[in-house]
Amino acid sequence: MTVIFETIRSKKGETMQPLTNAPRPRGRPRGFKIDQALDAAVHVFWQEGYNGASIDRLCRETEMPRASLYQEYGGKEGLFLAAIAHYVETRLGPVAQSLGPVGTLEEDLTAFFEAVVTLATLDSRTPGCLISCVLAEVAGANGTFRQELKTRFAALEDRIAQRLEHDGIGVEPKDQTALAGMLAAIARGIMLRARSGASSADLHPIAEAAVQCAIARGR
Amino acid sequence: MTVIFETIRSKKGETMQPLTNAPRPRGRPRGFKIDQALDAAVHVFWQEGYNGASIDRLCRETEMPRASLYQEYGGKEGLFLAAIAHYVETRLGPVAQSLGPVGTLEEDLTAFFEAVVTLATLDSRTPGCLISCVLAEVAGANGTFRQELKTRFAALEDRIAQRLEHDGIGVEPKDQTALAGMLAAIARGIMLRARSGASSADLHPIAEAAVQCAIARGR
DNA sequence: ATTTTTTAAGAATGATCATTCTGTATATTG
DNA sequence: CAATATACAGAATGATCATTCTTAAAAAAT
Numbered sequence: 001m002t003v004i005f006e007t008i009r010s011k012k013g014e015t016m017q018p019l020t021n022a023p024r025p026r027g028r029p030r031g032f033k034i035d036q037a038l039d040a041a042v043h044v045f046w047q048e049g050y051n052g053a054s055i056d057r058l059c060r061e062t063e064m065p066r067a068s069l070y071q072e073y074g075g076k077e078g079l080f081l082a083a084i085a086h087y088v089e090t091r092l093g094p095v096a097q098s099l100g101p102v103g104t105l106e107e108d109l110t111a112f113f114e115a116v117v118t119l120a121t122l123d124s125r126t127p128g129c130l131i132s133c134v135l136a137e138v139a140g141a142n143g144t145f146r147q148e149l150k151t152r153f154a155a156l157e158d159r160i161a162q163r164l165e166h167d168g169i170g171v172e173p174k175d176q177t178a179l180a181g182m183l184a185a186i187a188r189g190i191m192l193r194a195r196s197g198a199s200s201a202d203l204h205p206i207a208e209a210a211v212q213c214a215i216a217r218g219r
Numbered sequence: 220m221t222v223i224f225e226t227i228r229s230k231k232g233e234t235m236q237p238l239t240n241a242p243r244p245r246g247r248p249r250g251f252k253i254d255q256a257l258d259a260a261v262h263v264f265w266q267e268g269y270n271g272a273s274i275d276r277l278c279r280e281t282e283m284p285r286a287s288l289y290q291e292y293g294g295k296e297g298l299f300l301a302a303i304a305h306y307v308e309t310r311l312g313p314v315a316q317s318l319g320p321v322g323t324l325e326e327d328l329t330a331f332f333e334a335v336v337t338l339a340t341l342d343s344r345t346p347g348c349l350i351s352c353v354l355a356e357v358a359g360a361n362g363t364f365r366q367e368l369k370t371r372f373a374a375l376e377d378r379i380a381q382r383l384e385h386d387g388i389g390v391e392p393k394d395q396t397a398l399a400g401m402l403a404a405i406a407r408g409i410m411l412r413a414r415s416g417a418s419s420a421d422l423h424p425i426a427e428a429a430v431q432c433a434i435a436r437g438r
Numbered sequence: 439a440t441t442t443t444t445t446a447a448g449a450a451t452g453a454t455c456a457t458t459c460t461g462t463a464t465a466t467t468g
Numbered sequence: 469c470a471a472t473a474t475a476c477a478g479a480a481t482g483a484t485c486a487t488t489c490t491t492a493a494a495a496a497a498t
Contacts, residue, residue, distance in 0.1 A: 027444020028494040049356045051270030055486055065446050066487085076486070127359065136414045137268045137356035140346065150415040178424035182432070185408020185425055192407045193400070195355045196368040205397035206404055213401070213432035246474020247464040274456055284476050285457085295456070 030068070037062035038086035045083050046126040050076075050138045050145075081148060087130045088152065095119055096159045105167045106215045109183070113207035116187045120194030121203065128195030132188045157184045169218040179217055186210045249287070256281035257305035264302050265345040269295075269357045269364075300367065306349045307371065314338055315378045324386045325434045328402070332426035335406045339413030340422065347414030351407045376403045388437045398436055405429045 040061040044053045055076060059066050073079040095115040100108040120128050127133075131152050139146040161180035169176060187210075190203050259280040263272045274295060278285050292298040314334040319327040339347050346352075350371050358365040380399035388395060406429075409422050 024496075025444075026442075026496050028446075030445070046359070048360045049268075049270060051268060052357070052360055054484075056484085066448080067489090068445065070487070071445085128355065132411055133355050133359065136347065136352050136411050138271070139414050139416075140265070140352065141267045141271055146414075146416055150417075153412060153415050174424065175428075178428040181412070181425040182405060182408075182428040185412065185429075186401060186404045188408040188411045189401075189404025189406070192351055192355050192411070193372060193404065195358050195365075196372050197358075197365055198369075205393065206400040209394075209397040209401040209436075210404075213436065216435050217428075217432065243466075244474075245466050245472075247466095247476075249475070273454075275454085285478080286459090287475065289457070290475085 031065075032063045032068070034072075035086075037064050038083055039090075041079055041083040042087045042091075042130060043126060045080060045134055046087075046128075046130045049134050050080055077144065081144075084130065084135060084148065084152070088155075091119060092129075092131070092156075096156060099159060099163045101163060101166045105163070105169070105218060106211060108163060109211045109214055110207075113187065113190070113210055116190055117194075117200050117203045117207055120191045121198070121200045127197065129188070129191035132191040133195045153184070156187070157181055160184055164218075167218060169214075179214065183210065183214055250284075251282045251287070253291075254305075256283050257302055258309070260298055260302040261306045261310075261349060262345060264299060264353055265306075265347075265349045268353050269299055296363065300363075303349065303354060303367065303371070307374075310338055311348075311350070311375075315375060318378060318382045320382060320385045324382070324388070324437060325430060327382060328430045328433055329426075332406065332409070332429055335409055336413075336419050336422045336426055339410045340417070340419045346416065348407070348410035351410040352414045372403070375406070376400055379403055383437075386437060388433075398433065402429065402433060 040063070041058055044058055044061050047053075048057070053076075055066065055069070058064070058076075058079065059069060062069070064072075069075075069079060073082055095112065098108070098111040098115045100111070102108060103111075131149065135145060135149050135152070139149040157177075157180050160183050161176055164176050164180055169179065186206070190206055193203060193206070259282070260277055263277055263280050266272075267276070272295075274285065274288070277283070277295075277298065278288060281288075283291075288294075288298060292301055314331065317327070317330040317334045319330070321327060322330075350368065354364060354368050354371070358368040376396075376399050379402050380395055383395050383399055388398065405425070409425055412422060412425075
């Protein structure tokens with residue numbers, strides 16, 4: 001009986017290889033799916049924090065053998081960074097994507113903050129944001145993580161600034177950057193409030209206020 | 220030789236007792252100062268995070284004997300909560316106090332956000348905010364800490380709402396609450412950006428934008 | 439079939455963790 | 469000077485931590 005393999009060996013789950021003619025690698029095949037494993041790792045870190053997440057628990061939930069974890073990611077730090085990247089691809093990416101531009105600035109910002117609130121409150125076991133609530137803590141004592149946080153933060157601010165620029169907000173670039181930074185700060189503040197147990201209904205008024213402030217600025 | 224004692228036995232360093240006539244307690248006197256110890260504990264937790272701060276290090280930096288730490292605070296969790304309270308009294312309190320009212324709303328909000336930026340960037344070893352960056356992380360897995368976070372967050376929002384009310388901002392209470400929530404979110408977003416290494420100069424434009432948004436709303 | 443290559447399962451390791459315990463020092467009280 | 473009470477210093481404890489190592493399993497290659 002011939003078995004069709006789902007994935008080909010590749011570091012990430014980036015692009016699925018065609019299912020046919022896949023040259024199966026040499027040794028024993030993996031018993032775990034990288035994407036599922038990273039999903040699970042994201043979940044554990046998101047819930048327990050970096051130092052609170054033990055390798056034991058990570059191995060159990062990712063269904064990854066200890067040896068494979070160290071082989072693939074070099075250790076806990078590497079797995080965490082991989083989980084962050086996976087989180088950005090699968091969770092934060094779509095949120096940023098909702099900025100469009102697809103509609104008016106007001107519509108797009110509303111969609112964006114809506115997505116922020118939803119992400120932060122969707123699962124009560126993982127409130128808030130992996131980056132704003134977990135990576136931010138360990139950034140205090142770990143230079144690698146601090147740099148990672150800086151990069152991730154900059155990416156969102158650039159994305160927002162780009163959307164503002166599309167509508168010609170902020171004649172002076174300085175104002176535009178400041179406004180984008182402020183909107184990003186609000187998004188992160190919403191994530192933090194969600195971490196304290198705030199519901200979607202609690203956060204919606206804040207999101208609305210943010211949108212009103214932004215478009216008032218554009219006029 | 221008669222020695223004048225600095226402090227009287229009391230759980231906190233709330234109010235210094237008069238230096239005379241202090242009935243010295245029975246046994247061996249303490250070899251550490253509670254206020255200094257809490258300052259040190261705040262520093263360690265702020266830098267290393269909750270799980271990253273070991274009892275060993277906490278004892279060393281607070282100059283508190285292990286036994287005294289457990290006697291006084293019951294354990295790491297109790298010490299952390301005491302450190303949070305001390306942080307609120309000594310650090311966050313003055314920041315909230317700068318809201319006044321002492322000047323115009325614009326002046327007071329400017330002073331407030333100025334104080335936020337300063338607190339978050341003053342010491343590069345402790346960037347950000349103990350509550351927004353450290354307590355928020357452990358709130359994910361610990362119900363006690365989540366409740367504490369909720370309470371501390373609510374306190375700041377109430378304080379901001381109170382200041383807005385003083386100027387008659389937000390005819391509808393709903394708008395006022397939302398605006399206060401948004402301003403608090405910005406303050407926390409600023410704390411987070413500081414955690415990534417942002418300087419005071421990086422954060423000032425965001426603070427200014429926040430003030431402009433708020434007073435534009437009031438008009 | 440044998441060899442080669444990769445993964446799996448989990449024991450082993452040594453460090454570090456939070457907490458408790460033991461004995462001693464330093465004070466007041468009687 | 470006892471007796472009592474509190475704090476100290478640090479050893480002891482047992483759990484848990486991240487990481488490494490050992491051995492077996494599962495595949496392709498020869």
